[in-house]
Amino acid sequence: MDFSTEYKQGIWPAIRWFLYTVGMMWVATAVSHALEHDTYEITIIWPAGAVGIWLFIRYGRLGFIPVILGQEAYHVFSMPYETIFTFFSACNGVAAWLGAAAYYYLGGRNDNISQLKPILSLVFGATAIQSFFSAITGCIALAITRSLNLIDLEIIFIRWFFSDLTGNVLFCPLLLAVSDKKSWIGLSFKARVVPIIIAGSVLIIMWFLVNSPALESLGQYPAMLLSLPACLWLSMRKNTAMVTISLVVILTGSLFVTTLVAREIDDGNFIALQIYAAIIMGSCMVLHSMRLSRDQAIAELDMQKQQLEFAVARRTEQLQKQVEETEALAAKLEQQALSDYLTGLPNRRAFTLQVNQELQRNERSGQSLALLLVDIDHFKRVNDDYGHITGDTALKTLGVAFDELVRQGTDFVARLGGEEFGFLLPDTDRAGALKTAERIRKTVESVPIDYPGGQFYVTVSIGVAISVRRRTIEQMLNEADKAMYRAKYNGRNRVEYGYDLEVTTGSGSG
Ligand SMILES: Nc1nc2c(ncn2[C@@H]2O[C@H](COP(=O)(O)OP(=O)(O)OP(=O)(O)O)[C@@H](O)[C@H]2O)c(=O)[nH]1
Structure with a gap:
């Protein structure tokens, strides 16, 4: 609660604040006087000083009003009045103000005294200054009005100083802590x-x-x-x-x-x-x-640890995502590197890898492996007669037809380049290979190729090579290639078998 905020709310809150703080100071002064030890005439504790410091810390210079008026009210209504009491009240006011100023100067704050600096400022700064100023001014006033000797004055000063100091050290922290609303939440x-x-x-x-x-x-x-x-x-x-x-x-x-x-x-x-x-x-x-x-400090460390863990988790997630993206990109690039851009079929590189793989398997199993080279006849004429775009359409149409033709999961078809396709038929002997080649040839004959003016048909020449064991890809391609050229030579639209291979393996010709 701040006086300025209270005052802005209207005149009644301001009056309430006035009565409440003046009354508090009055009571504090009365209690301080009541705490005199009857027998020894010693004031045990003087909490009024602490209330004064608290009022200044909390309400700034406005604290003068309750500090002075509260003490004066006690003097006027509770004891035979003497003029010197007004001087005491004024000196106590200045002492409390100096104490509060010292508190702020040394690093105190009005909203939280739980930290080391405010507590040190309060307990070792504000309280000592208030006690000293109040005791010294009180003794000066007594020296003037009561003509006491120096020894009596010294005793009074020491009693005064220590009763104020004890009251301040005990009650200042209490008042600040108790009046802080946050303390009770x-x-x-x-x-x-x-x-x-x-x-x-x-x-x-x-x-x-x-x-x-x-x-x-x-x-x-x-x-x-x-x-x-x-x-x-x-x-x-x-x-x-x-x-x-x-x-x-x-x-x-x-x-x-x-x-x-x-x-x-x-x-x-x-x-x-x-x-x-x-x-x-x-x-x-x-x-x-x-x-x-x-x-x-522990709570802050905990929070920093949590923030760090959160940041690490987020970064790990980002890195994981980046790794996944990179892997997906690599897979895509790998896929692109192995497929033919026009037909979408595997390309020569993929075909070579597949043949090598099958040859190795073939080595172990002893099964025969068939390789077919399929070349479109007079494809140059297709391009010349119908245009390059129609030529591309023919390649794509045959690509789709070949893809549907092969045994899914075992057979493999690829576009090896230009108008040449390759088929790989695992576990297939000569008879099976020739049968498949014939089927391919017949299918091509019957697949219509669209062009803007209508449709036309193409034929293919096929060279077949069979491997039983210990054949290399070069040997197989070479034999199939020779067979395919023989098919061209012998009139096109036909299937020829690789003789060289037959000589090596000793099997019969097609
Ligand atoms: N449209 C198109 N044409 C291609 C492509 N790749 C190669 N060609 C053409 O295919 C033709 C192949 O011609 P050649 O090697 O002389 O053979 P061919 O005309 O088919 O004659 P034979 O094979 O002897 O029956 C060439 O004109 C190439 O330009 C392609 O991707 N698209």
Whole structure:
């Protein structure tokens, strides 16, 4: 809540803020005065200074209004009024303002005191400055109005300084943490109650210990140190508001327990008690902020780790996709490198690979393998008479016909170049090869080739070669080629068998 935001909402929120803050300062001043120890006339703690610093930290210079008016209200309504009280109020106002300024100057922030820098600025900067300025100006005023001697003034200064300092160190962190709304969000019932139960239990145990006749000496200042383990444990809790509340309960409580129980306590011992309270509170707050910083660092590391894992997963996915695309492209290129652009049939390279593969298999199985070379007759004339485009159409039409003709899965047909096609027939003997060649020849004769003016027919000459074992592709192509040229020579549109092979293998001619 900021005063300017409140004021913008209308006059009533502004008046409400005024009454609420002035009332708070009034109560704080009254409580501070009430905390005087009757027997020894020592002010135990002065929380009014802490409220003043808090008002300045939270509301800026507007804090002057409640700080001055709240104290004046107490002076006017609760005690016989003296003019010097106004001076005290003004000095306390300036002291609180200086404390708040020091807090901001040293790196404090108004929205979060859970970090180390704000806590150090508050506990070791703002509180000391407020206490010193308020005590020194108070003593000057007393010196002028009451004509006290130097020794009395020194005692008053020290009492004043330490009661303000203890009040500041205990209550400033408490007020800042408790008034920060974020401190209360999501806080479980257990997290609210457990620290208070622990603080209360520590005080009860302490009460019994310092009252025990056997432990009479514990009634002196070391009694407060009994609370140290509990304070350290509490300071390691996560919620700053609950940590400050429970620490203040224990430390103010133990101050009271000691002063109420102690039979004899002098100024020195009492101030030592105050200093212990301030030191324990300050150290516990530092410890608390270090725990929170560590938590924050771990959370940030966790987040960075998650971000890194996410980035790595995304990059891996991208790389995997790139690899898949590259593989698909390579497969496509491989496919293109092995097919004929015009007919879509496998090309000479694919045919050569296939023949070599079949020859190897043939070597092992001992089965015969047939290779057919099919060449279109007078194809030059087709191009010359009907045009090159029709020539291409003829090649494509025959490509489709050949593809349908071969035994799917075993036989293999390819365009070897120009008007020449190759057939590979695994596990086929001479008779089967000649039969297939004849079927090819007859099919070609009967397949009409379209051209813009109508249709025409072509014929093919076929050379057949058979391999039984230990033949090379060159030998087979050579024999089929010779047979095919013999078919051309013998009148075209016919099938011829490779004689050379027959001589090698000793089988009969077709
Ligand atoms: N349209 C077309 N023609 C081609 C293609 N490849 C080769 N040719 C032609 O095919 C013809 C082959 O002619 P030749 O080698 O003399 O043989 P041919 O006219 O068929 O005569 P024979 O084979 O002796 O019956 C040439 O005119 C080439 O230009 C092609 O992809 N498309």
